[in-house]
Amino acid sequence: MEPSDVLPFPPTPSASVAGRTMQDSTYAQRVRPKRLPEDAPNILIVLIDDAGPGLPATYGGEVRTDTLTRIQSDGIGYNRFHTTAMCSPTRASLLTGRNQHRIGNGQISELANDWDGYAGEIPKSSALAAEVLNHYGYSTAAFGKWHNTPVNETTPAGPFHNWPTNVGFEYFYGFLAGEASQYEPNLVRNTTSVLPPRTPEEGYHLSEDLADDAIGWLRRHKAFDPDKPFYMYWASGCLHAPHQVTKPWADKYAGKFDDGWDAYRERVFARAKEKSWIPPDAELTPRDPTMPAWEDIPEDQRPFQRRLMEVAAGFAEHVDVQVGRLVDEVDRLGYGDNTLIFYIWGDNGSSGEGQNGTISELLAQNGIPSTVDMHMAALEDLGGLDALGSPKVDNQYHAGWAWAGSTPYKGMKLLASHLGGTRNPMAVRWPARITPDARPRAQFHHCNDLVPTIYEVLGITPPRVVNGVPQDSIDGTSFAYTFDEPDAPGRLRTQYFEIMGSRAIYHDGWMASAFGPRAPWVPGLPPGIADWTPDQDSWELYNLDEDWSQATDLAEKMPDKLAVLKETFAIEAARNSVYPVGGGLWIVLFHPEFRMTSPYREWDFSGDIVRMPEVCAPALGNRANTVTIDLDVPADANGVLYALGGSGGGLTCYVDDGVLCYEYNLFIIMRTKIRSERPLPIGPATIEITTAYAEARPAGPLDITLTVNGERFGSGVVPVSAPLLFTANDCLDIGTCLGAPVSLDYYDRAPFPFSGRINNVNVRYNA
Structure with a gap:
């Protein structure tokens, strides 16, 4: 076996000697060195x-x-x-x-x-x-x-x-x-x-x-x-x-x-x-x-x-x-x-x-208050307890x-x-x-x-x-x-731990622990968490060689031992770029606007763009925006014009037997549906869906307006909006809904592709 501390390995040189002609040359098969033991598992x-x-x-x-x-x-x-x-x-x-x-x-x-x-x-x-x-x-x-x-x-x-x-x-x-x-x-x-x-x-x-x-x-x-x-x-x-x-x-x-x-x-x-x-x-x-x-x-x-x-x-x-x-x-x-x-x-x-x-697990991550009774009531509309575990819910x-x-x-x-x-x-x-x-x-x-x-x-x-x-x-x-x-x-001998301010240090059988600024099972963020610093935390001390499950806190009895371990944590934190402690909370607490999103403010999509991950897509559900769709509407038009998110939460615009429809699915527990007051005209058309904040605050209500060829076709208010994301892995689809169906109204027809032709979709932020 031939080890190396530089990868990739250098090429194996030829074992042959080339002359002017093949008759003048010496041929031998190059033997590549073995890099692994014969019994490598x-x-x-x-x-x-x-x-x-x-x-x-x-x-x-x-x-x-x-x-x-x-x-x-x-x-x-x-x-x-x-x-x-x-x-x-x-x-x-x-x-x-x-x-x-x-x-x-x-x-x-x-x-x-x-x-x-x-x-x-x-x-x-x-x-x-x-x-x-x-x-x-x-x-x-x-x-x-x-x-x-x-x-x-x-x-x-x-x-x-x-x-x-x-x-x-x-x-x-x-x-x-x-x-x-x-x-x-x-x-x-x-x-x-x-x-x-x-x-x-x-x-x-x-x-x-x-x-x-x-x-x-x-x-x-x-x-x-x-x-x-x-x-x-x-x-x-x-x-x-x-x-x-x-x-x-x-x-x-x-x-x-x-x-x-x-x-x-x-x-x-x-x-x-x-x-x-x-x-x-x-x-x-x-x-x-x-x-x-x-x-x-x-x-x-x-x-x-x-x-x-x-x-x-x-x-x-x-x-x-x-x-x-x-x-x-x-x-x-x-x-x-x-x-x-x-x-x-x-x-x-x-x-x-x-x-x-929960029946829609990102509801909590968006910080939207809800009650168990709300979840149970929404579940009844989906078939009761048997719907849990099904494609219709994200429980x-x-x-x-x-x-x-x-x-x-x-x-x-x-x-x-x-x-x-x-x-x-x-x-x-x-x-x-x-x-x-x-x-x-x-x-x-x-x-x-x-x-x-x-x-x-x-x-x-x-x-x-x-x-x-x-x-x-x-x-x-x-x-x-x-x-x-x-x-x-x-x-x-030594290993540190830190996630969002919760932290610990292990050393030679002992562990010092600081719970951190929040309990993950408590809804919402604790009052005053934006002012939290790690200096406010109480540390606990455990002898893990004698206390398997961290049942007996020795911090008060052994303050000197705790001080040594806290100093060990400080050294490990500095050596491993842990500082600032709680740095994982920076965006959550102080700058949600810095979370990973698309850098663009305007997009042009052809009618066949699909599977654009939501985190990279236009934020149609929590930014003031206008979606402009140039399309050809056939007789008896049906199908999805666009869908963002999935069955656990999202928004969609679609056509149902010629009627223009919009739905904002707030994590299953609240659905806002808008249907046009008259059918779409057959032939070339321009549809605009405008979203504006009725109140400028996170999760605030949204005014939705539907226009066709400049004429108002419908409007409504989304009472509560999703301030972060509808999903972690679903997408924006144009002309179809390839992920989990956002609307129950076309659940049995999914992916429900649009029966006409979408020429272009323009999305632009308005603020």
């Missing part, structure tokens, strides 16, 4: 999204996870593996081996700002493992959720230098955003926008599609490159909201959660001890005073809250089954014995972003279920301070090298340790230069030493 990384440690039956939870159990039983498990408490930061760290802020991923890319730690772009000085392994001879592929490309670079026009296929993966199939509809996702293959291969009515589901495509890639690899090892990253969109799975999967859990989240935690805690997944002296941490108890939920709302959890559980089991299909194919193709599988259950803890339980469970899913810890997603947000189970299988062992590996490790572990296994020295760019050092610590030594002393 295939590598499969499976990453589940927004899933806490208290969910899988493998570790005491009540969600059936046969594949996770299989990998654990055939290999080893890690019960002190850690993530960052947020998706993009974890993924960037996991794929590069560096700390999140050091590579510009202090928060999701949608909230990127100008500070180095929060820039939202992985620098070329921190090459992904995929890039390195590709140079060494691996075939590389990624599937599913990416969420590490700056959002303003995600249109079909690129630029593509931050897309998966330009950072080391030879093949990519999935979605670039942080979430997607499981039924009508906005998908990308390599650098091309593609539609799902089937409709929801034909049985399409994203998790199944991702497994299908990965299996197809494996078969092609076996046929075309059987001598090359592969490196596959399979990252599902599950269990991130929207929680969507077909009714039979949800029905498997009917009645299983009737006694609520408090009782669930008690059961899971006891079983986790029985399975020796957590130590016998571990304590079950109490519910935060601001978190509702199950007893606090009114009786008439409990069926709604139960069903939300039943859907989530079915969704989670379903994705584990898809992982099982992928592992089955690895084994069937003869790769199983020498494939190193890392199955990571969660890129952070369970998500409480559903807050009080997410109550934060109480997220807290239960993070048993036995205090925290959840977005809390870097407490282990429920950062401690995720990992199972590792490698039959050729790892002897199955039921004893959990309890060494403290972090997602940035995965890359150095892979490098150590392969004998690769982290490169000093990649593609001419000097490389940042690796931050992670290999855990390959634990494969054979379950009780070996841990080698990772």
Whole structure:
């Protein structure tokens, strides 16, 4: 094996000597040096999204996870593996081996700002493992959720230098955003926008599609490159909201959660001890005073809250089954014995972003107040509880279920301070090298340790230069030493955590934690948060070697120890570009107008432009604007003129039997519909849809006016508008609605293409 600290490797020189003629020449076949050991394993990384440690039956939870159990039983498990408490930061760290802020991923890319730690772009000085392994001879592929490309670079026009296929993966199939509809996702293959291969009515589901495509890639690899090892990253969109799975999967859990989240935690805690997944002296941490108890939920709302959890559980089991299909194919193709599988259950803890339980999960992120009764009333119009999990809603469970899913810890997603947000189970299988062992590996490790572990296994020295760019050092610590030594002393001594001001520092068995400025399960922003500074936070102190779940705060008893750890955090924060602490909140708190949006104020679209991600599209739902459509109207005209967003929230303008229609779908709970007072004239026409703020304030009412050939055809008022976005992954479509149907009025006719001809669509901002 020939290592190198500079990649790519130099070309292999010819072994032949050329003379003037072939007769005068000496020929010998050049021998390319071996870059990898003969027994280099295939590598499969499976990453589940927004899933806490208290969910899988493998570790005491009540969600059936046969594949996770299989990998654990055939290999080893890690019960002190850690993530960052947020998706993009974890993924960037996991794929590069560096700390999140050091590579510009202090928060999701949608909230990127100008500070180095929060820039939202992985620098070329921190090459992904995929890039390195590709140079060494691996075939590389990624599937599913990416969420590490700056959002303003995600249109079909690129630029593509931050897309998966330009950072080391030879093949990519999935979605670039942080979430997607499981039924009508906005998908990308390599650098091309593609539609799902089937409709929801034909049985399409994203998790199944991702497994299908990965299996197809494996078969092609076996046929075309059987001598090359592969490196596959399979990252599902599950269990991130929207929680969507077909009714039979949800029905498997009917009645299983009737006694609520408090009782669930008690059961899971006891079983986790029985399975020796957590130590016998571990304590079950109490519910935060601001978190509702199950007893606090009114009786008439409990069926709604139960069903939300039943859907989530079915969704989670379903994705584990898809992982099982992928592992089955690895084994069937003869790769199983020498494939190193890392199955990571969660890129952070369970998500409480559903807050009080919702049928449209971005409602809370837009800061629009709502009540559970409003959600339940809107749900009745969609078919009642059976609509949960369907394409018609973007549901997410109550934060109480997220807290239960993070048993036995205090925290959840977005809390870097407490282990429920950062401690995720990992199972590792490698039959050729790892002897199955039921004893959990309890060494403290972090997602940035995965890359150095892979490098150590392969004998690769982290490169000093990649593609001419000097490389940042690796931050992670290999855990390959634990494969054979379950009780070996841990080698990772220090690791910081920070997400939006919530933070912690681990050092030699101790952890100091500062909860931060907000609880993710409490709707809205806390009063006075704009004046928050990290100096206001109280710190807690825990001896994790003796206190598994952060149950006993020692801060008052050991102030000197706490002071040392706080100073350690300060050093790590300075070294890793964490400052300013809470920098991920900059746009949320102070400058929402700086969030990633299109830089343009006017657009011209032909009538066939589709799949423009909402974050890059004109902000038709929260900016004063005029949409001017030049078109030819046929007799009995029908179809969508344009649609922005999806069934969980969006706006659309369409023609229904010659009548011009406009609908503003405010996250399902409120729909404003405007229909023209007379049919459209047949022939060439110019339609204008004007949007103006009736009151200049976020979420303020909008005046909508429809004109045709200069004549007023209809008007109305949208009482409440969406101040941020309707969706995270759906799009603007002209002349059709290729995503989740915005309006129920054409739901059964989707994608409902316009039957006439759209010549041009001009959009311009008016203020």
